[in-house]
Amino acid sequence: MERFHDPVLADEIVSFLVRKPGVYVDGTLGGGGHSLAFLHALHEAGYSEQSLLIGIDQDDAALDEAERTLRGNESRSVLVKGNFQDIGEIVTGVCGKKGLEPKVAGVLLDLGVSSFQIDTAERGFSYLRDGPLDMRMDSNAPLHAGDIVNGYEEKELARLFYRYGEEPRSRSIANAIVAWREKNGSVCGTKELADIIRGNAYGGEKVIKTLSRVFQALRIEVNGELDVLRRALCEGIDFLDDYSRMAVISYHSLEDRIVKTVFAEKARSDWGPKGVAMREPIVWGTVALVTRKPLMASEQETATNPRARSAKLRIIEKIPRRDQHE
Ligand SMILES: C[S@@+](CC[C@H](N)C(=O)[O-])C[C@H]1O[C@@H](n2cnc3c(N)ncnc32)[C@H](O)[C@@H]1O
Numbered sequence: 299m300e301r302f303h304d305p306v307l308a309d310e311i312v313s314f315l316v317r318k319p320g321v322y323v324d325g326t327l328g329g330g331g332h333s334l335a336f337l338h339a340l341h342e343a344g345y346s347e348q349s350l351l352i353g354i355d356q357d358d359a360a361l362d363e364a365e366r367t368l369r370g371n372e373s374r375s376v377l378v379k380g381n382f383q384d385i386g387e388i389v390t391g392v393c394g395k396k397g398l399e400p401k402v403a404g405v406l407l408d409l410g411v412s413s414f415q416i417d418t419a420e421r422g423f424s425y426l427r428d429g430p431l432d433m434r435m436d437s438n439a440p441l442h443a444g445d446i447v448n449g450y451e452e453k454e455l456a457r458l459f460y461r462y463g464e465e466p467r468s469r470s471i472a473n474a475i476v477a478w479r480e481k482n483g484s485v486c487g488t489k490e491l492a493d494i495i496r497g498n499a500y501g502g503e504k505v506i507k508t509l510s511r512v513f514q515a516l517r518i519e520v521n522g523e524l525d526v527l528r529r530a531l532c533e534g535i536d537f538l539d540d541y542s543r544m545a546v547i548s549y550h551s552l553e554d555r556i557v558k559t560v561f562a563e564k565a566r567s568d569w570g571p572k573g574v575a576m577r578e579p580i581v582w583g584t585v586a587l588v589t590r591k592p593l594m595a596s597e598q599e600t601a602t603n604p605r606a607r608s609a610k611l612r613i614i615e616k617i618p619r620r621d622q623h624e
Contacts, residue, residue, distance in 0.1 A: 302363050303412040305331030306547055306606045307595055311406060312339040314588065314613050315543050319345035320403025323389060325382035325530065327353035328412040330364030336404075337371050349403070351375040352392050354382050356436040360412060381436070382407060383526035386533040401539040407530060408547045411435065411517070413605060419488075423517060425509040428489035433513075433520045443516045447491060448484045452476040462524070462552065463515030467499060471512060474498045488513075514550065524552060531560040535585060538616040543588060545613045554592065554610050561587060561614050582620045588613040 311332060315322070316339040324333045333353045340349045351374060355361050361377055368375050376392050385405070393400040415435065416423045422432035422443055431444035450458065452472045459468035474494050478485055485491050492509055499508035518524055534544050548554040565587050567579035592610035600607045 302329035302367075302414045303331060304603045304605070305329075305335060306408065306603065306609045307593065307599070307611050308332055308335045310593060310611060311545050311547075312336060315404035315406065315545055316340060316343060316345070317541075317543075318403055319343075319348035320350075320539065320542070321389065321393060321398060321401065322349065322351050322404045322406075323385060323402055323534070324351065324353045324406050324408075325385055325534070326406070326408045327355040327364045327377065328360050328408065329414065330367030332406055332408060333364065333375065334367055334371075336406075337368070337374060340374075346374060349374065350392075350396060350398065352389060353377045354380050354385070354388055356381050356439075357415065358437060359414065359418075363414065381526060382530045383533070385530055386537050389537050400537060401542075402534075402537045403539055403542045405534045405538065405544040406547075407527075407534070407545075409523075409527070409553050410549045422488050423513070425488060425492040425495070425513050428487055430487055431485065431491065431516075433517045435521050439521070441520050443520050444485075446516060446519055447475060448479060458519055459512050459515045461515070462518040463511035464552070465508060465511040465515065467508060471495055471498050471508070518552070524556060527553060527556050528560060531557065532564075535564055535614070535616065540616055540618040543613055543615045544585075545611060547609050547611050549605075549608045549610075554612075557612050558592075561585065561612060565614065584617060584619070585614040586617050588615050 312335050316336060322336050327333060333351055336351055340346050353364055353375060361379055364377055378388050380388050389402060390400045411423055415421050419427035419429040422429040431442060431447055433443040455472035455475060456469045459465040459471055474497065475485060478494050495509055495512050496505055499505045538544060546557045548557055564585045565583045567583045568581040569576050569579050589612050592612050595606035595609050
């Protein structure tokens with residue numbers, strides 16, 4: 299069987315995050331690769347006894363695979379089906395049951411979909427495989443890609459492909475989809491959709507980019523990916539203990555922009571209106587940027603794991619509330 303998913307930048311993540319015993323949250327469990335790396339690092343550092351790993355994923359197949367990967371670590375880990383936007387509620391619930399304070403020593407979000415999700419034709423994530431227009435990470439979620447492709451008006455489709463895919467040919471692709479619907483009733487699967495896109499993209503290598511961008515836009519809309527990210531980052535930071543860190547890996551510019559913006563907002567202190575001399579800020583920043591520029595995978599890693607090529611890792615550290623200290 300093909301590998302479920304190779305964790306990206308795993309060595310860097312554990313060396314930046316695992317610095318003390320405590321509760322660690324892997325908000326995007328996937329196949330459990332990063333979680334296993336956390337557990338090994340905690341063991342190596344002698345922190346196992348006082349630590350707990352909480353793994354969250356909204357995909358049942360991911361939870362099953364992670365359970366297999368983490369077998370033997372049941373006493374040190376709790377796996378939860380849920381959305382990482384509810385990280386605070388999940389941490390409070392698990393810690394409450396374990397009699398632990400809901401304070402987190404490290405959080406990881408490795409955004410997007412896993413190789414397994416993309417490679418499974420029936421999930422409908424890939425333009426390379428023929429499958430249903432599904433694209434849901436959570437199989438209980440109400441919206442399918444087919445509802446969008448066959449239900450949205452032309453203008454809405456064009457806006458979606460432009461906004462979430464940054465696709466320059468968004469209008470002509472939306473127009474071609476609607477023309478297809480009028481002629482044939484509906485678009486029936488990923489192959490049919492990919493053929494419509496191919497017929498309306500620029501030629502050469504640009505076709506692949508257009509296919510990726512349109513499929514990305516649909517996936518983001520189906521799973522509300524950008525809407526949940528901001529909330530997860532803010533809640534995750536709220537639940538971090540002082541001097542604890544959050545790491546986020548993003549794979550495209552829309553995600554990375556949100557991560558960069560939220561981290562910068564949280565790091566900034568508010569000194570009030572310009573020209574007014576203040577002895578201290580009105581509001582202190584709550585985090586420090588550990589990485590000013592995103593870290594990228596090494597050539598060695600991208601040679602064996604091509605998915606790592608587009609990965610950008612950003613890390614922040616929670617700082618104690620200064621208004622309480624002074
Ligand atoms: C890139 S994969 C993570 C791979 C994982 N780090 C590993 O080592 O195998 C992303 C995973 O996060 C899950 N996911 C994405 N968005 C989520 C969300 N909002 N809430 C919970 N899980 C999410 C996906 O279902 C997928 O399994």
